[in-house]
Amino acid sequence: DTGVSQNPRHKITKRGQNVTFRCDPISEHNRLYWYRQTLGQGPEFLTYFQNEAQLEKSRLLSDRFSAERPKGSFSTLEIQRTEQGDSAMYLCASSLMAAHKNIQYFGAGTRLSVL
């Protein structure tokens, strides 16, 4: 399978703990995105990378959130000192940068539950 891969699929943690999620994009894609989705809502943009450069961060991305893409391939999203409000599905997507188009292909997501 050459789609976007996310690990783990599910994560249960206690409030105050740190968690890290990993995303492996489609191999030739130079852009990688992180979104958050809560129940009954559409995905909300968090941040995106072009190669290894983090080009944009949403206001949703508090100081407790950090994302990296050190070699321009896989990416990690870390949440420090988790809060119950962080419980959500964290989606990763990747795309090929192209003028006027932005087909983003999504992974299956990591579902985070903060107890």
Added chain:
Amino acid sequence: GESVGLHLPTLSVQEGDNSIINCAYSNSASDYFIWYKQESGKGPQFIIDIRSNMDKRQGQRVTVLLNKTVKHLSLQIAATQPGDSAVYFCALKPGYGGSQGNLIFGKGTKLSVKP
């Protein structure tokens, strides 16, 4: 800021009938639009896209219509099948002055197909 809204949160159709899912947006500068399908426990799956210089685009059993005058987008599914049951999201690229990376998603319409 940009907003995207679905006209109906749920839609129920009979198998074999045509389905129409509608979406409205607020920013006339938006230049690219996408429809995604999300099944339970999975990430959003790309269905079809359309650029703002087009009014209509057809895929396999799906058609997207764009009316820039009233800022309205629709997805038509022909001969709806049980496998089409899912939540459908419209999403857009904000266009000039907005982010050039992320997509803005609506809340989604849940399509249920009755056999």
